[in-house]
Amino acid sequence: MKKPLVLIVDDEPDICELLEITLNRMDIQTYTAENIRTAKALLQQKHFELCLTDMKLPDGNGLDLIDTIQASPNPIPVAVITAHGNMDTAILAMKKGAFDFISKPVDLAVLRQLINSALKLSDPVVTKERRIRHELLGESLSMWEIRSKIDKVARSQAPVLISGESGSGKELVARLIHQQSSRSDHSFVAINCGAIPLELMESEFFGHKRGSFTGAVTEKKGLFQAAEGGTLFLDEVADLPLPLQVKLLRAIQEKKIRPIGEHQEIPVDIRLLSATHRNLAEMVQTGSFRQDLFYRINVIDLHIPPLRDRKADIPALTEHILVKLSAVNKIRPPALSKTALAALQQYHFPGNVRELENILERALALYDGKIIEYDDLNLPISTHNKLNCPEYAPDFGSLEDYLEKIERKAIILALKENKRDKxxxxxxxxxxxxxxSYRLKKLNLDS
Ligand SMILES: Nc1ncnc2c1ncn2[C@@H]1O[C@H](COP(=O)(O)OP(=O)(O)OP(=O)(O)O)[C@@H](O)[C@H]1O
Ligand SMILES: [Mg+2]
Incomplete structure (x- = not known):
């Protein structure tokens, strides 16, 4: 079998030698370049699986090399070697598309992990398995962009912050990034940062040694270790209390954790994804979220717009959800009347896709077995458009019928808001x- 080929770019002979020895022992063939010019020439001549580059080089910056590689038709993964503590450069490199970073002095265990992850990206078997059908549906431009961003970020180790309103699909996006990444055969560990009591948080995250505090009767592995080799998903990351933000920052920066009561630090290999429905940048301004942590978890940001802003997604989502629910109920998926669909496209969806699922589930329980009509949807009265008037569509019948429907809604709403005081x-x-009173009678609402 052909050995994988890795390009090492560094102007310090000692580092080059160390990296070469380590990689050769992993049965990897290496080439070295001491400057950008030579590196670019080698990249033209050979097909590498990975490029490992220093940042400060005699004839320029490692970032240039990232740009060159990213601009090529089949970009290979690039990992950067950064000076100790220089996270800014690491973040900049990852924003530009670097696969990962490693800081000096190079920890060989961390280096080996990085190399193995990177090499998996070019493994044809793994790649084929990863190319699963996208479960993220929708035909809006933003959904197309999100799918292509997922494909791209799945190939890197950069932390991603997924933002969006409640029910908009943040967790689904996080799972897809994991499934399509080189980490897919390891765990995806999701944790809701708002759901853990403060006093248990540190131990949940990093684990503890037996007897390290009252109640620690056995040793416990934390979530970082549970996600080893895989992905750690911090849901509702805005709820992380400040003291834990400091510890998390350290863990990300050093790629090491220290369980409570333990003296030694343990290297961890995880990819961090976070999600929030809050405006973290604003929280940084007001001091409730640490700026340095924000900066590190938000290397790549992926925003999911609310469903009301991507109405083009509603037909595909509706169809998919109806098919899914019908399969569970063992019935044929029903159709939706034009009016019903138009009403959905008008609706404000404060609860986004999850709310659409709930609405359709309820409609399936109510409809007459043929077609889901507007009334079966029972759309809640939204505060943005209290009457929630459906746009006129032919299957409403005459204008008279349509107006009557709106009149009925207005009257019911007024009665409700005035506690039935006529x-x-x-x-x-x-x-x-x-x-x-006349109208109440006409519409049969006077009972
Ligand atoms: N584009 C989509 N295609 C298919 N299903 C979707 C899509 N977006 C969301 N869903 C589905 O909608 C539901 C809610 O999604 P998810 O749990 O990912 O939202 P969330 O943003 O994490 O919500 P919350 O803020 O409440 O945690 C899930 O059942 C998910 O599978
Ligand atoms: Mg969620």
């Missing part, structure tokens, strides 16, 4: 009590 409801609608 005089007050009439006043709100600008009607006399007589005329209001």
């Amino acid at each position: 005089a007050a409801a009439a006043k709100q609608l600008g009607l006399s009590v007589r005329s209001f």
